[in-house]
Amino acid sequence: MTRWRILADQHDHETLVARLLTQLRLRALPARVSPEELTSLPHAPGVYLFYGANQALLYVGKSIDLRSRVASHFTNALHDDRELRISQQTERIEYEQTDGDFSAQLREIELIKARQPLFNRKLRRQKNLLTWQWPKHAATPVLTSQWLHDESACYGLFKNRREGLETLKKTATEHRLCPETLGLEPAHGRCFAYQLGRCAGACQGIESREAHEDRARQAMAPWRLANWSWHGPILVMEGEQNERGHLFDQWCYLGAVDSIGDAYRTRHDRPRFDADIYRLLKRYIGVSAPPGTVNVLPLDPALMEWRR
Template sequence: MNAYTCANLVDGFAFVDIETTGGPAQHASITEIAVIEVDASGVREWSSLIRPAMRIPEHIERLTGIHNDMVASAPRFEDVADELFDRLEGRIFVAHNARFDHGHIKAAFRRIGVNIRPRVLCTVKLSRRLFPQERRHSLDHLIARHDLKVGSRHRALSDAQAIWQFWQHIHDTFPPRQIETHIRELIARPALPPYLDPTAVDALPEAPGVYLFYGENDIPLYIGKSTRLRSRVLSHFNADHQSDRELSLSQQVRRIDHIRTTGELGALLEEARLIKSLQPILNRQLRRNRDLCAWRLDKDLAGPAGISLVRPGEVDFHHPGQLYGFFRNRRAAVERLRALSAEHALCPPLLGLEKHTPGRCFNHQLRRCRGACMGLEPYADHHARVEAALAHLKIESWPYRGAIGIREGDALHVVENWCYYGAVSNEEDAGPLIARGKPAFDFDIYKLLVRWMERQLVVVLRPDGAAGD
């Protein structure tokens, strides 16, 4: 029996490393694979270049030394898949930052209809367990710290050999029982990102709230919400081989924070607020938008259907008038109005979409409008059709005289004119919150409030913030 195989765990280990084009796991981006098998029969090394489905970028060529000419005649992944499967089967899959290597290999097998589910051990996490006094655990740091001998860094076999040397080093340094205990715990846990402290996930409650992922230098990466925080966070890491974004997130995350809320509405509101405040780099929805605008219709039905763009700051939501939108920017607003004009045979010149030439209408000649700009359709009829076309975009007026509180559990969400001030525990605390100043209008919060105000208990607040009758 090999002294380094932990006989009580498995029949053996597979120390794995891959090189890629830098492309996502969902594409054939692997350029080289190496496996070192360690079991009772001894140690066996295997490696192969792999022909990817894309060219290797120059900066990756410089990093790995693997050039496009080298892989031009190399086998495809499917050509080596059977051999690789046999080398991994029944063994613990050991890699440094294992989520990356395992994610790419698992995705590659999935593309050819094979599902592999090895137990995975990350030597980044194992190093953190065994050397907690050290701050950094990259492979370069392990090589320097433990005087590991490496041939060509960033070549798959050399890096796999470095991992295998690290494995031998720790077995020469620590009692076998201690190492085996850590391995059992690590392979039994959900596959957490390598640089994330497991206690951060253990501290998450199964309760409503918002979670925040931070990367190097405490840069906000991603903000999400859930009614079950711990399960939702773990779901990000369980699906990394299916989503490039999840894989990228797992590679970058260094710290997790969370904010408890009393319910789903509080989580939704806090998520929208934090995303606009912190601007995390991986969030695409709910981002701050300074160019928000809406269409306002003129009430004068006797003349042309006057229509203009307005900003939220120009609107009194107690009496917003005929307001439709909102749109992320002027271009989006114009494109939407142009599409509605074509769909409903409206007159583009009257909508300000085209220049008006008195007595002539190109769209009417093509039977694309009814000729309102030429007096062939009454302005009132055209205006009514404009209203009907825009009806599904109508902005709701604020239905209360002042501020309200939306009750959710122990929290009172304070809102006025569709603007969210924040949450307090009672009506008396609402006044000081309102006195801090009105927040900016947020279209995402507006949509949330319109949907939720019908479901939740609403408390009308007096000007001093207390509850009214």
């Protein structure tokens, strides 16, 4: 009788498979990572960090099950070239446990952008993004990187000025909007687009400014960023009976606090908009977010302290 048959007779199928997977994962560990280092990881949400020679940070990841996810990196190295390169260079593992998946994803974004791990390319530090901001009573939109903390409508996220201008110019052509009225060209009366039949005549008074603005905002609507639904900052918390949370205002991350009181006592810097934070937060508290994933507590903006 073979050894495998003896094991099969002694254990049920699920136990046998679990033990085999454990052995496979341990055998797949990098040479400088001990089995104890893997088994010390909790089956809990958090972020993990792989370090290589000379304490170089190789990779940052997140998971709702730290031990299983880290182990999967090394077993996947058997058939994935990228995972193999990570595994071959990994000498040490660190982790930070979080209150849930939202906190883990948020922390992952922070760590990757702050520390620039070798193998994290998608979330590397972004350049200062631009957006078309169009306040309610403004005549034209403005392409800017200065995020206004008010109710201005914001349209699109652009890597540079050229991309932002080309996007709006293309939209203007498709919808017969006036480049002069939009502020894309100096005002000289009749615009060149009107002479080509690509402008409905706002520059000539044929179309009223109000009608033109309505059409322009409708044309830009598909790339409008979501409105902030609160009158001020919010505290996003995970888990019941837990006051620890993350502060946000106008889709911008202000930082983590240990309690609601700390949220009011701490002096906060005015934050910079981050597209990855925006997308993450929108998934969790947006209109289509699954209910009950996180708890949202609106805060009184009059009680918040800001650094000047």
